[in-house]
Amino acid sequence: MDNQNNAKPWRDDFSMILDTIEKGWWGFVDMVARLGWGRLMLTILLSLMLGGILNIEHLMLVLSLVAILVKVLALGKHQAEQEADRAIARSEKAEQQAELEALKRQLAETRMSALQAQIEPHFLFNTLSSVCQLTETAPAKAVVMQKALIRYLRASLPEWRDSPGETSLGQQLELSRAYLEIMQLRMEERLQVRLLVPASLQNARFPVMMLQTLVENAIKHGLEPKAEGGAIEVDAKVLDGKLRVAVRDDGVGFPEQPGQGMGLANIRERLAMLYGAEAELSLEAPETGGTLAVIALPFTLI
């Protein structure tokens, strides 16, 4: 027992001495490494001269050669270490940056989708009012309308949405289909709907609520203000690796008057955040009248 107790401090002392020597050695190596070649050569020259005077030139020559050797080896070590430090710092920074970016994106996307989910009260009350009327005059139609309203609410209210970021074009189209079904029951012969999205693109990745914003705009600003109404057409295609979803109407055209654009600014901001320069929302006034809105973004499948 005693032996062990005594032995331990001795071992500690020994390892401490080793540590000190090691530290001293690496300190010397680092110092030599940092020392420029010019200074090193000057030191060697002076040492050799001193060695000559003191008559220990052989020893000095050996020491000088050792120093040069150390310098050569240490330089590599020093550079490697510095590079490693820089690389670590870079990767940490990049990681933090990426994490921060992801967080920012998530936050903004949540905020945006919450904003997007504000259902137009005018739409809701008008629809409910129409359901009342249909209940009295055409109960079968009232049921159809009410079911479409339920589907629409389920898909558009954020807390009931399955996944805010990851949706397919098919899912988004279903939401707009429910909305358009309601609008068609309300506007009757004043609204024709053409949904021309091919089945092969139903599984394409597509952000939430963007198609719906374009569809609502086409109805609200294009077709509802037109006395005789008109048609809305939604189609999608892949061109140059980009998914292009177009919403076209032959309504009154884009309003000269402002007051709109909130939804569109929203889409633009979200596209920039999700895809950077890879995505775009463009609006055109076709010669045939009405408005054409196109969202183009990288084509990937869910």
Add this chain to the structure above:
Amino acid sequence: MNTLTALIADDERLMREQLRMALERVWPEIDVVAEAQDGGQAVELAREHRPDLVFLDITMPVKTGIAAAMELGGEFPVVFVTAYDQYAIRAFEEGAIDYLLKPVEDDRLARTRQRWQQKQQPTPQDWQGALLKLSKQLEKPEYLRWIRASVGNHLRLINADEVLFFQSDEKYTLVQTPACEALIRTPLKDLLPQLDPDQFWQVHRATLVRVSAIEEVRRGERGLMLKLRGYGPLLEVSRSYAHLFQRM
């Protein structure tokens, strides 16, 4: 029984039908002589049929119910019918003009009938004042927010929020966005008063810049230069506009 005549205007057939059915139940002496599908038609039919009462939906194509009522200028007593209209409700609560919420409740419609019978209709002055207030709320004067510009063969609609700057270029005005450049025929001097002065600043005889796009103001050899977000070349600030940036 004295017959009253009425006009119903609403762009949705179901809503017209709803009101007509409610009137049949609550106010049987009313004879709906005409139905209009938009505000323009409402004005025409009102002048043609000269009804005792006009029921107007507020959000209608061609003309809003309020615009139609203003055009009729108090010639006919009007009852507004609306599904949801925060402006209408607020404004009508102050005045004596009647309004109905869809779906029209029988009890509520009976009250409208009572008011009619007691001749508690608003005087034309109140009426016009309330209408003016309403139409102002509906159509706020605002600045140009959409710029129609040609890009290649297309007529593109560019949101003012997207524009980095406008620059006059002899015959045309160049509209620069992060994604594209486009041309419009409107000269800078005509464009300037149409834009929100808080959003766009003139920084040069030939340049209007969207303030929120400015990333940096640099001091160059020839004076101040602007670096815009997502756009390489710098824009020059001429001396007469340098004061805009003095506090930045």
